[in-house]
Amino acid sequence: GAGVSQSPSNKVTExxxxxxxxxxxxxxxxxxxxxxxxxxxxxxxxxxxxGNSAPDKSGLPSDRxxxxxxxxxxxxxxxxxxxxxxxxxxxxASSLAMxxxxxxxxxxxxxxxxxx
Amino acid sequence: GENVEQHPxxxxxxxxxxxxxxxxxxxxxSNYFPWYKxxxxxxxxxxxxIRSNVGEKKDQxxxxxxxxxxxxxSLHxxxxxxxxxxxxxxAASGPGGNEKLTFGTGTRLTIIx
Numbered sequence: 001g002a003g004v005s006q007s008p009s010n011k012v013t014e015x016x017x018x019x020x021x022x023x024x025x026x027x028x029x030x031x032x033x034x035x036x037x038x039x040x041x042x043x044x045x046x047x048x049x050x051g052n053s054a055p056d057k058s059g060l061p062s063d064r065x066x067x068x069x070x071x072x073x074x075x076x077x078x079x080x081x082x083x084x085x086x087x088x089x090x091x092x093a094s095s096l097a098m099x100x101x102x103x104x105x106x107x108x109x110x111x112x113x114x115x116x
Numbered sequence: 117g118e119n120v121e122q123h124p125x126x127x128x129x130x131x132x133x134x135x136x137x138x139x140x141x142x143x144x145x146s147n148y149f150p151w152y153k154x155x156x157x158x159x160x161x162x163x164x165x166i167r168s169n170v171g172e173k174k175d176q177x178x179x180x181x182x183x184x185x186x187x188x189x190s191l192h193x194x195x196x197x198x199x200x201x202x203x204x205x206x207a208a209s210g211p212g213g214n215e216k217l218t219f220g221t222g223t224r225l226t227i228i229x
Contacts, residue, residue: 004159031215042221043160043205056216058117091159093217102148102209105217107159 002026004108006092012114013082021077021111025094032075033093033105034067043091049075050097082115089113118143120208122220130228135196137223139206140188146208149182149189150217154203163204164191193225201227 005024013019025032034046045059049069060066064082069075079086089112095105119142129135141149147168152160166173166180166189173180177196182189193200206220 033217035219043219045216045218048216050215093159097215102211102215102217104150104162104165107152107161109157109159 004092004094004106006090006108006111008111009109010112010114012116015084015115016081018078018080019082019113021079021090021092021113023075023077023092023094023108025073025075025092026096026106027073029094029096029106030072031095031097031105032069033095034075034077035091035093036088037091037110038088046077046090079113082113084115087113087115118146118208118210118218120206120218120220122206122223124223125221126224126226128226128228129196131196131198133196135191135193135200135225135227137191137204137206137225138188139190139208139220140186141208141218142187143208143210144184144187146210148209149180150207151180151191152205152207152219154205154222156202160205196227198227198229201225 007022030051032049035043047067048056064080067077089110091110093105093107096103122139150165153163154160164178166182177194179192204223207217209217
């Protein structure tokens with residue numbers, strides 16, 4: 001079936017504008033992650049959703065960042081009042097995480113965000 | 117929370133030689149250790165993973181070893197080929213309530229023809 005789908009693939013926005021990034025995980029996957037990757041850098045954890053549990057928001061860099069996961073499926077990452085330092089590739093991943101047993105996380109192609 | 121360190125940050129090897137990338141983790145409760153390969157412009161893809169009840173796992177030219185006592189794990193690529201050139205990330209995650217993946221900082225591997 002289809003893999004993890006992210007949209008848009010590229011987004012250019014003006015400083016101060018709000019943006020929404022979308023992630024469609026693999027059907028049936030209970031866990032969903034958002035990571036940020038700056039140019040040539042590693043994967044910075046942002047937020048983690050697992051089933052009906054409260055999301056782990058410990059990686060969100062500021063209160064300008066928020067994320068939702070509706071109906072346990074699609075997720076939206078929102079960045080308000082964007083700043084130039086928000087420019088990065090935003091990666092979403094999903095996995096069929098089960099209690100006490102981790103499984104492969106599948107990544108989308110990412111959304112490249114450029115704030116000008 | 118979990119902290120994963122990865123070394124080296126860059127690695128160049130001659131085609132046909134072996135490459136080794138090492139990671140350490142901090143949380144002794146972590147029990148799942150995947151390795152991801154990221155090619156330019158793409159999302160990371162799993163290449164191999166290991167669980168804490170196993171010390172070594174092999175898949176053709178790729179192997180991973182885990183030392184739970186020392187809290188470190190390594191990726192070994194033998195008979196390297198140009199298509200192995202990429203950025204490699206290790207990660208760790210734990211059981212119930214700590215399943216999120218924590219990644220290392222990545223290793224850029226370059227295979228010299």
